[in-house]
Amino acid sequence: MAGAVPGTLAEVREQFGVWLHENTERLQELCAPGKDVTATFTAQGELQRLLFESGWIRLGWPEEVGGLGGEMILRAVVVEELCAAGYPPPFSFGTQEVLGPAVARYAPRELALELMPRLLRGEEYWCQGFSEPGAGSDLASLQCRMVADGDDWVLSGEKVWTSWAQVADRCVLLARTGAKDSGFRGITAVMLDMDTPGIDLRPLTSMNGDAEFCSLYLDDVRVPRSRTLGEVDGGWAIAMTILASERGAAAWQRQTWMRCRLQDLLRQAPGLPASVAGEAFELIHSLRLLSRRTVHALSRGEDIGATPSFDKLLMSTAEKFLFATALEYLGPTLLLESGPDADAWRNDYLYSRASSIYGGAAEIQRDIIAGRILRLPRER
Amino acid sequence: MERSELALMREALSDLVLAHPGDLRAALGQFGWAELMAEDPAVAVDLLFRLQGEHLTAESLLDEVLLDAIPGATAVAVAFPVPPRTEPGSTYGHGQVRVQGLLTRPLQPSDVVLIPCAAVDGLRLVEVAIGELTQTPADVLDSRRPWTRLSGIVNATASTPVGDVNSWPALLASGRRALAAELLGIGDKMLTLAVEHTTTREQFGQKLSSFQVVRHKLADVRVWGEVADLAAAAAWEDTAHDPTTGSGENAMLAAALAKSAAVRYVATAREHVQQLLGGMGFSWEHEFHWYLRRALVLEALLGGATTLRTEIGASIVESGRLPDLAAL
Numbered sequence: 031m032a033g034a035v036p037g038t039l040a041e042v043r044e045q046f047g048v049w050l051h052e053n054t055e056r057l058q059e060l061c062a063p064g065k066d067v068t069a070t071f072t073a074q075g076e077l078q079r080l081l082f083e084s085g086w087i088r089l090g091w092p093e094e095v096g097g098l099g100g101e102m103i104l105r106a107v108v109v110e111e112l113c114a115a116g117y118p119p120p121f122s123f124g125t126q127e128v129l130g131p132a133v134a135r136y137a138p139r140e141l142a143l144e145l146m147p148r149l150l151r152g153e154e155y156w157c158q159g160f161s162e163p164g165a166g167s168d169l170a171s172l173q174c175r176m177v178a179d180g181d182d183w184v185l186s187g188e189k190v191w192t193s194w195a196q197v198a199d200r201c202v203l204l205a206r207t208g209a210k211d212s213g214f215r216g217i218t219a220v221m222l223d224m225d226t227p228g229i230d231l232r233p234l235t236s237m238n239g240d241a242e243f244c245s246l247y248l249d250d251v252r253v254p255r256s257r258t259l260g261e262v263d264g265g266w267a268i269a270m271t272i273l274a275s276e277r278g279a280a281a282w283q284r285q286t287w288m289r290c291r292l293q294d295l296l297r298q299a300p301g302l303p304a305s306v307a308g309e310a311f312e313l314i315h316s317l318r319l320l321s322r323r324t325v326h327a328l329s330r331g332e333d334i335g336a337t338p339s340f341d342k343l344l345m346s347t348a349e350k351f352l353f354a355t356a357l358e359y360l361g362p363t364l365l366l367e368s369g370p371d372a373d374a375w376r377n378d379y380l381y382s383r384a385s386s387i388y389g390g391a392a393e394i395q396r397d398i399i400a401g402r403i404l405r406l407p408r409e410r
Numbered sequence: 411m412e413r414s415e416l417a418l419m420r421e422a423l424s425d426l427v428l429a430h431p432g433d434l435r436a437a438l439g440q441f442g443w444a445e446l447m448a449e450d451p452a453v454a455v456d457l458l459f460r461l462q463g464e465h466l467t468a469e470s471l472l473d474e475v476l477l478d479a480i481p482g483a484t485a486v487a488v489a490f491p492v493p494p495r496t497e498p499g500s501t502y503g504h505g506q507v508r509v510q511g512l513l514t515r516p517l518q519p520s521d522v523v524l525i526p527c528a529a530v531d532g533l534r535l536v537e538v539a540i541g542e543l544t545q546t547p548a549d550v551l552d553s554r555r556p557w558t559r560l561s562g563i564v565n566a567t568a569s570t571p572v573g574d575v576n577s578w579p580a581l582l583a584s585g586r587r588a589l590a591a592e593l594l595g596i597g598d599k600m601l602t603l604a605v606e607h608t609t610t611r612e613q614f615g616q617k618l619s620s621f622q623v624v625r626h627k628l629a630d631v632r633v634w635g636e637v638a639d640l641a642a643a644a645a646w647e648d649t650a651h652d653p654t655t656g657s658g659e660n661a662m663l664a665a666a667l668a669k670s671a672a673v674r675y676v677a678t679a680r681e682h683v684q685q686l687l688g689g690m691g692f693s694w695e696h697e698f699h700w701y702l703r704r705a706l707v708l709e710a711l712l713g714g715a716t717t718l719r720t721e722i723g724a725s726i727v728e729s730g731r732l733p734d735l736a737a738l
Contacts, residue, residue: 039737039738103738106738107738110738289732292726292732293730293731293732296726296727296730297730302727303720303723304719304720304721304723304724304727305716305719305720305723306719306723307722307723307726307727308670308718308719308720308721308722308723308724308726309719309723311722311723311726311732312667312670312671312719312722315641315667315735315736316637316640316641316671318735318736319637319640319641319644319736320636320637320640322736322738323640325738326738337636340633340636340637343633344633344637393626395629396625396626396629396630397622397625397626397629399629399632399633400619400625400626400628400629400632401625403629403632404605404625404628404629404632406605406608406609406619406620406625406628407609407617407619407620408620409617409620
């Protein structure tokens with residue numbers, strides 16, 4: 031970023047476009063597809079660093095945590111333009127949008143100042159320790175115990191579906207500090223360093239063949255109490271902030287990516303009927319309208335209430351439709367061929383099956399809409 | 411328009427619609443509809459057409475909204491393509507205008523009607539007097555609006571050309587934006603009926619709304635309502651204060667997307683709401699069927715789901731690129 035920090039969407043769009051053009055070679059190198067998890071994360075880290083050093087992904091983060099200030103929405107343009115130029119946003123961008131705002135808001139000031147710049151710079155990767163074998167959709171029933179011992183917390187329990195824990199440096203983890211049956215009121219969030227003794231990590235291969243997920247076994251793991259995020263027994267608020275970011279702002283990234291994939295499909299499936307292409311576009315556009323509203327509201331610091339549940343439902347509806355369409359019109363490629371394109375379609379199709387499950391299942395979103403938006407009473 | 415001003419305007423229009431079930435057009439003329447349209451068409455169309463949907467008005471100002479897009483038009487009505495067609499069924503050629511269209515109401519012989527017609531050199535718009543053209547009542551399904559079919563042959567010399575090559579796309583976009591709003595009014599009403607019913611009626615000793623399957627169906631309707639609402643608003647983005655871009659490609663597409671989303675909303679509502687109303691929703695006595703009837707006609711008018719998606723898809727398949735709609 032040369033000169034003054036751009037303050038408007040149009041300025042960011044224009045200046046970032048120029049920067050993209052000037053850095054084509056380096057970007058193509060970093061975005062070349064690779065199979066190996068470590069190599070992928072290394073390249074992602076470097077891309078993140080490049081974008082951090084040039085200032086682009088520092089837009090919209092407060093200066094004290096390593097940002098350049100300004101509205102959060104400026105960053106959404108960066109991701110969109112990056113994607114439109116053919117560089118799909120790396121997984122770490124999503125993580126940053128999902129976990130960053132909650133940590134910046136709830137972590138003790140010193141901790142936020144220490145850790146946030148590392149996240150933004152791509153020096154660290156963070157994971158999310160929410161789900162447990164016994165607590166999936168019913169997250170508030172989680173039972174991973176956390177008890178105070180002097181200046182430390184001591185953690186014992188099990189976490190599951192933790193994405194990319196094997197490469198993560200830290201974990202935003204929810205644990206039970208209240209009574210067993212205290213529900214959402216007895217949960218506390220902490221920032222756990224992944225190299226702490228007592229963490230046993232086992233990979234869990236997902237159906238697309240990725241070693242994305244992990245099980246975490248925590249056996250008397252000590253975390254300094256200074257690593258508490260927000261209030262003791264107030265972890266639910268942090269969980270809700272994180273889920274809102276995931277359903278809202280990160281959906282904007284997902285939507286830009288789906289637009290790219292639909293364009294790929296138009297190119298690779300010449301037999302795609304116009305009505306099907308039109309419906310795929312309509313659904314992706316619907317998600318775009320919803321998440322555009324959410325991004326604006328979050329950027330202005332407004333309360334978004336339960337509306338991200340709409341975004342999450344549309345996200346899975348659009349994604350499933352798009353890749354079901356790819357399955358139908360690129361059938362032989364997806365089913366039987368090898369090569370980068372075929373691998374990508376196969377992977378994206380299989381991954382799309384999870385889109386209505388992770389981050390709050392579609393049934394949970396419907397429950398939220400029925401209860402909090404339609405206000406349907408539950409009583410008999 | 412300020413939020414408080416908007417609320418007042420909505421209230422005033424709502425009162426007017428309720429007070430004038432038989433002469434809405436005349437009452438709106440008195441109210442200053444034309445001025446409101448000139449000042450803020452997005453607000454005018456959105457408010458009025460939602461009310462038309464909610465209250466199942468016999469009269470519709472769809473003609474006025476379309477004609478507003480054609481400078482110099484003297485017609486009082488439009489001969490719409492007979493649904494589910496979106497391209498005109500009327501033709502112009504060999505010295506004749508052969509008319510095949512649908513009117514929102516019967517007209518007087520002296521009235522002038524706008525006929526979009528297919529010609530060898532593309533689409534043209536002409537105005538003709540109703541005169542000897544045949545009008546046939548077509549209010550068989552939606553009998554609360556006096557839909558009328560118009561047919562016959564007029565000598566081309568008796569017709570007056572209006573508009574230019576952009577006029578038909580502009581008409582189509584105007585009509586779709588208005589119909590999207592009217593369908594939203596219908597969808598919202600259907601959802602309200604279902605919420606009222608399921609939160610009061612009990613079966614198996616419980617309110618229907620306490621059953622998860624019921625809650626989820628209503629949530630699904632509500633999701634598409636939210637999408638349709640945003641799409642309807644987004645359809646005005648490129649047209650605001652600039653009628654010339656109102657017929658631009660993106661504005662056309664945004665209008666098609668708005669109607670498509672509204673159709674999805676109402677089609678989902680028709681299905682789920684009727685199911686949840688149970689036998690009551692199948693009775694003549696319950697008002698649901700009137701909304702269903704109106705919805706079926708409006709969904710098809712100027713393009714139903716498949717037609718709209720084909721149109722939207724054709725533009726992106728052809729270019730291989732997605733349009734930059736709804737920028738941040």
